Amino acid sequence: MKFHWFAEATYGDLPKDVSSVSVDIPRDVLDPYTVGQHYKMFTRLMQQADALGWDGLAVNEHHQTAFAMTPSPNLLAATLADTTQNAAILIIGDSLALYNPPIRVAEEMAYIDCVSEGRVIAGFVFGTPPDTAFAYGIPPAEIRDRFHEARQLITRAWTEPEPFAFNGKYNKLRYVNAVPRPIQGRPPIWVPGTGSVETWDLVLQEDYCYGYLSFLGLDNARPIVKGFWDRVDELGAEANPNRMAFTQLICVADSDAEAEAKYAEAVNYFFTMQKGQPHFGTPPGYTSIATQREQLRRAKGVSPEVRAKLARGELSFWDYDDLGFIIAGTPEKVRQRVRDLAVELRVGQLITCMHIGNLPEEVAAENNHLFGTQVAPHLRDVWSEYEDRWTPQVSQQRVAAHAPRADLSPTSA
């Protein structure tokens, strides 16, 4: 299996009583200098992860939120492309409906692929409701349509041998001729979703990697991931675990007591500071009626009672762990739980969230070190018999040549 380093770029100094951190966040809450220091910290942590053998470094896009201060993942990715050597640059992803025209995505991802010498994974995302409908004002009824048109335009811009004209519904371009083009031609494409059948069919039809990017762990994911693999089976596609990505919050320490002491506050911060008005999450027209009906039918992974406790910050550190929202503890324990998770969900691409909430940088760096040297090397055998055409060849080769191995001393690196 493969590991992709990730952190929501969360502002670490939010006042406890802040009313909202998304869309209508009060303007005086974020200090621009401190924000800049956050970006530098995330870059350092990802550079460390690259040296420690992570297969990918993941960056995402959100708008008008202190929970994830990444308006353009491409900016962070450009820094990483130039200052890391091995790992894939996993842009997960650009919110295609928000780029006007979307050839901007084709160009910038190509730039990053060129600078990284062919290490880009192109993530295409619909974008969250607060981002797309509220912060960027796209009519929810149009978001999916715009996404698909952009996806087709970008793919053609990467692959067509000659300049072409594109007369779309939302994009009119007489001369499409992207410069630069990716080294990889068409980089691997990942599309995250929240369990809609339409998205499953899309990724299987186009051979994209599907990401179920929840922060609520195994129990919550089980019904949705099962639905995905059932659909793979129904459509006669290969049940290759590498076509699926999943996110998991990770807290490694030398002992359980140390894990609690070091991570408890940050985990609580992560889950309780995602404040926003509920209607920003559910604009009408964003989710099709068919998918809403499917969501109602589907078994619920996490009960409403637990969700309410979560939002009120009433869960203890070990409650989070029991529920699977985090995997915390010693390297040996984390190793086993990650293996169980990967095997049960049939996930080949694990997006590990190594910095959480307001975690101090040195704790995140230690998390990286322990996971990179004492967890990941022991899990390389999981799903290794399957071909992986969803990560770049270059990063696969370089990581294989440089990543720490299980037989290395646990304290080296």
Add this chain to the structure above:
Amino acid sequence: MSTVDVPNVGTFTVNVVTTGSGDPLVFLHGYERHPGEAAFLTELGKSYSVVAPEQPGYGTSEGFENLTDIYDLVLFYRKFIETLGGPVVLVGHSSGGMIAGEIAAFFPHLVKKLVLVDSFGVWIDDQPAPQDPFGAPKDVQAALWADPSAKPDPEPTIFVEDPNDPFGAMFFQAQNLGTATKFLWPIADRGLARRLPYVDAPTLVVNGAKDGVVPVAQAEEIARLVPTAELEIIDGAGHYPMFEQPEQFLTVVKNFLAK
């Protein structure tokens, strides 16, 4: 159901409520829902043959996927009115008013008289509407009604409960509002202000004094832009004057139509 083919746009099959007899009057409902056989339509039916289509994408009406922009919808209504033998009296409420204004500007020969009730479609930069029609539900309710505690319960609707579908009403509302976002989100301005001066039909602009999603200032702007318009503000009403002040609403509309 009524099926209309619009060449090069698509086929629309829409649910239509009809009532009364006389010259044709077309009513275009607002952004939340079709009101069904509401009392004010029955009352107008005493003098007119009222035809009230459920707009494409609302309820069981089909054809929403054919719409690239508002012009496609205007073309659909051109065909729809032509099949009625137009010209017609055209009454539009809320988002239906926005569409009615477009129809009257583009196809003046199809509109004998125009009534725009709490109509979306224009935006005034220095007097922004106080409430987003897609905001937090309790804020929206407070903005839609002059007196939210006295609103009709249930609100007049074309929706019919299906005992086998306990979530039907929820999905009906979700689908309707999703459809509404096409032309109202994030700001209900698709350029109508540039076209209103081309409306020829005698026009009545009606607005609830307490409408928080379409404030009186927007009604005044519409009345200023339409050369033939007169304006009536209804006290004690929000976005639904036909339900909050039905008598006063019908009086101003009937007086205008009788002229």
